[in-house]
Amino acid sequence: MKHWEAVEVFVAVVEQGSFSAAAQHLGMSKSHASRQLSRLENHLGVQLLTRSTRRLVLSEIGEAYFQRCKSILGQMQETEQAVMQQQASPQGNLRVTVAGAFGERYVAPAAAEFLKRYPAVNLQLDFNNRNIDLLEEGYDLAIRAGVLKDSSLIARRIAERRLLICGSRDYFDLYGVPNSVEDLREHSCLVGSLPTWRFRDSRGQHVELKVEGRWRSNNGHALLAAARRGLGLVQLPEFYVYEDLQAGRLQAVMQSYQPADTAVWAVYPHNRHLSAKVSAFVDFLAEQFRQVDYLS
Known part of the structure; x- marks a missing residue:
């Protein structure tokens, strides 16, 4: 609202009884408060207050305007408090x-x-x-x-x-253990929803390798089931394979190649x-x- 500060000044002047008290209450100079009220009256085209050296008197229009503005300011304060309370407490x-x-x-x-x-x-x-x-x-x-x-x-x-490359002991007994990304080209890889696996090379750069194999699935549990039965190697997040690693059903390899991103x-x-x-x-x-x- 363009004249919102002036409205606040007007209400404060009436409630505090003087420009000096209102200015102190609002944290501004007395001259600035006086200018704000004058601009508000000029904007409205009415005199809200009659000023004298001894006191301030509301005009008839000023009294009606004060009551409306006081009500609006009160509603605004309640709304702000509700918003801040919601910000402070999850709800x-x-x-x-x-x-x-x-x-x-x-x-x-x-x-x-x-x-x-x-x-x-x-x-x-x-x-x-x-x-x-x-x-x-x-x-x-x-x-x-x-x-x-x-x-x-x-x-x-x-x-x-953490993405781990895992295989069963039966698979490694038959086909050996890969030691590098290039070694994977000679292995049966269980392909997930993406056709590539992600690695971090010796320079710390992230690279991808397109993998091939007999088993494809867009479901991690399906890939895990195939790996347990020795159908190939799988790259899955650790939470998928953690229990199998602990139980010895699967073995993780090439852990130095885990991607970090x-x-x-x-x-x-x-x-x-x-x-x-x-x-x-x-x-x-x-x-x-x-x-x-x-x-x-």
């Missing part, structure tokens, strides 16, 4: 998009615990793998795993996503004033995942 609707097995196994249980901690939050958790315009489709944030593309969105790493990310629109519900949810997920060895 309201939280809409999150998440993808894949990581979302099912880790995000969903953590989200349920989050709601138990913050009963004033309502959560909608949508599972999908497609590219989403968060602002256009009304999402507060996305949880995504892998290598992020450049965008105007803010991304925070909330968990590690893949992780689990919380992605949200660029916003200087991140809402309390989003900030608390992201912090909560990060804290939950830090308690899991292979995610931290």
Whole structure:
């Protein structure tokens, strides 16, 4: 509002009883307060106050205007307090998009615990793998795993996503253990949703290799099942293969080639004033995942 400061000055002058007291209350000079009120009266084309050396008297129009302005200012203050309270304490609707097995196994249980901690939050958790315009489709944030593309969105790493190359002992007994990226060209690789595997070479650069094999699937659990049965090597996030590695069903190889640019990310629109519900949810997920060895 163009004359909002002048309205605040007018109400303060009436309530405080003088320009000096109003100026001190608002943290401005007396001369600035006087100019603001004069501009307001010129804008309205009426005299709101009658000034004398001894006191200020509201005109009839000024009295009606004061009552309306005081009511509006009160409503504005209540609205500001409500907004700040919402910013300080997580509450309201939280809409999150998440993808894949990581979302099912880790995000969903953590989200349920989050709601138990913050009963004033309502959560909608949508599972999908497609590219989403968060602002256009009304999402507060996305949880995504892998290598992020450049965008105007803010991304925070909330968990590690170490990619491991694994095979069964039966497979290694038959075909040997690969020691380099080039060695993989001689091996049967279980191909996932992408035709390439990602590596970090000896110079720290990230490279990709197109892999070939008899088994293809866009499902991590299907790839894992094939690897357990010795059908080939697989590259999967550690959370898929952790239990198999601990049980000795699979063996990890070429660990020095693990890429370092893949992780689990919380992605949200660029916003200087991140809402309390989003900030608390992201912090909560990060804290939950830090308690899991292979995610931290």
